[in-house]
Amino acid sequence: MSNEQKTIQTIFVPKRLQIDTVVALVLLRKYGEKYYPGVSTAVLTFFRQPPEGKTAEQLEQEGILPVDMLGGVFDHHRETRSQETESVSQLVAKELKIQDDPALKKLLRFAYRDDIEGKGVLSKDAIDRSFGLPGLLNNLVRQYPEDPQRVFDIVEPVILGHLAEETMRHHVLPDDYRKKFDEGKVDAFLIPFRGKELRALTIDSDRKGMVGFLKAHPNIKADIVAQRFASGHINVVTNQQLTLDLAGVAERIRLAEAKARNMHESEFDASKLRDRARTDDFPMWYLDDTSRTVQNGGIDPEGTEPTKLSLEDVKLAIVEGLNDSDSQKKERVSSDKHPRSSKNRNSERVVYTALFVDDVAALKAAFPPVHPNEQYHHSTIQYKPDDGINGISVGAKHSIRVKGRVTTDAIDALLVEN
Structure with a gap:
């Protein structure tokens, strides 16, 4: 030069x-x-x-x-x-x-x-x-x-395009995080869970890549992030590898939403508060089992009504809801280990949808069960009948064909193939 x-x-x-x-x-x-x-x-x-x-x-x-x-x-x-x-x-x-x-x-x-x-x-x-x-x-x-x-x-x-993404990850997002932290718009906290502590964080930011940055940054490694956009929309995103059951979180969020909107108990169906996807009573919230999120519109919330909740409300729902879901899961596992009489089990029979596969060993290796005979409600288990029930949480919808049905006094299961 x-x-x-x-x-x-x-x-x-x-x-x-x-x-x-x-x-x-x-x-x-x-x-x-x-x-x-x-x-x-x-x-x-x-x-x-x-x-x-x-x-x-x-x-x-x-x-x-x-x-x-x-x-x-x-x-x-x-x-x-x-x-x-x-x-x-x-x-x-x-x-x-x-x-x-x-x-x-x-x-x-x-x-x-x-x-x-x-x-x-x-x-x-x-x-x-x-x-x-x-x-x-x-x-x-x-x-x-x-x-x-x-x-x-x-x-x-x-x-x-690659440079823009890398610049966002290495410069824009870290700078925005530091700015929000200095302004008091970041709340980092720990959640006791299954004998360890989950790293959780709430933040006000319009950056669409902020959640990924907070989960990946070596000094943060957030397990759970609740991000609020300027529009008022809030999304709860978790580390998918933890396979957290967010049904309890969704229930607490929907109950808090009802309270914030002065809804009477007669105005919503309490039995659907833990339902996956979107409910008619609370269309602004979507529980996604695949991505392990509870979304109020996602990163492109246009067309979705913003929540009436504050980040503090959502934080409380996360803390209480996670432990509530875990307690219910432990109760189900305990029931498996100490089964009730046939008469009682028959009256509480649960319907499951199952994915029938040939290479069950590969599935077991890829998705080892957390508990023996682990079972998930609402069509989210996979198992091979002659192997017994080896529950694998997948949360995804499959294009399937029904092959048959197995009915006992405790279970009514469809056998399907994808």
């Missing part, structure tokens, strides 16, 4: 685009304006062979910036290097002083691995390799051999 840098009007680029070159160009155009005025809007000119007659330094004085050619500052093939140890995108990042930005770490590593190590997509799966970015770029280069500008225009938004 010259001390008397001219405004960059043109960027010289090799005609056959590679991942490393495309990444370098994206970084230059997005971050390079401070060091190379005009580079963000400079015209790309492509060459099959590098133009002769002028050096990279001479071209820069004419407002032309060579990338990956002519031995310039952004040519990782130049003769002064005995061997290629840096990608052109790394050279660009260093020149622009952004090489340590955590938002660029994956992208720079990706370009280096593809160009210097020659690995590209590491997966051996044919589909992964076909639809990985290096493979798609090669397809585009072959499809439009005389139109590299079109190829670049297709791939650039993909890389910019």
Whole structure:
């Protein structure tokens, strides 16, 4: 970079685009304006062979910036290097002083691995390799051999989309969290549960990626997050790996909603307070067993009425509801270990929907039961009849065909296949 840098009007680029070159160009155009005025809007000119007659330094004085050619500052093939140890995108990042930005770490590593190590997509799966970015770029280069500008225009938004997401994760969300924390809009607390403590947190924030950030951040690792948007909508999201039963939380939230709306007991069906999905009495709340959430509209709440509850109301519902659900589960397990008489069991027979599968061993390995003979209400168990009831909470709806039925004095189960 010259001390008397001219405004960059043109960027010289090799005609056959590679991942490393495309990444370098994206970084230059997005971050390079401070060091190379005009580079963000400079015209790309492509060459099959590098133009002769002028050096990279001479071209820069004419407002032309060579990338990956002519031995310039952004040519990782130049003769002064005995061997290629840096990608052109790394050279660009260093020149622009952004090489340590955590938002660029994956992208720079990706370009280096593809160009210097020659690995590209590491997966051996044919589909992964076909639809990985290096493979798609090669397809585009072959499809439009005389139109590299079109190829670049297709791939650039993909890389910019990745950069936007990484910038959000490493900069925007942490900054917003710190701001909300300083403003007293974050409440972090612990919930005693099954002999351990769950990390829970409530926050006021309109950032759609905030929950994922709070669950993934190594210093936070939230197990449960209640996020309130400026619109008043509140969503309760949990770590799916914990497979928390949120029926009790949904019940407490719906009861609190009824109180906040001055609803009389006769105005809602108390037997449906723990129901999955949405109920007619409280359409603003949705209990999703698959995602382990209780949502008041989700991240795009348009069309859903905001709750009347405060974050403090929801916090109380979470604490009380979780332990209530766990207590009921323990009671069911205790009943399994100490069964009542046939007469009593018959009067309390429960209807289950089951998923009939051949490879039950794989299912057991993937979803080990928390308790022996664990059972879940409202169509959420899977088992193979001759294996006994091995409850696996799935919470997902399946496209199924009924194969048969098993009826005893304790159970009425459909046998289905997907």
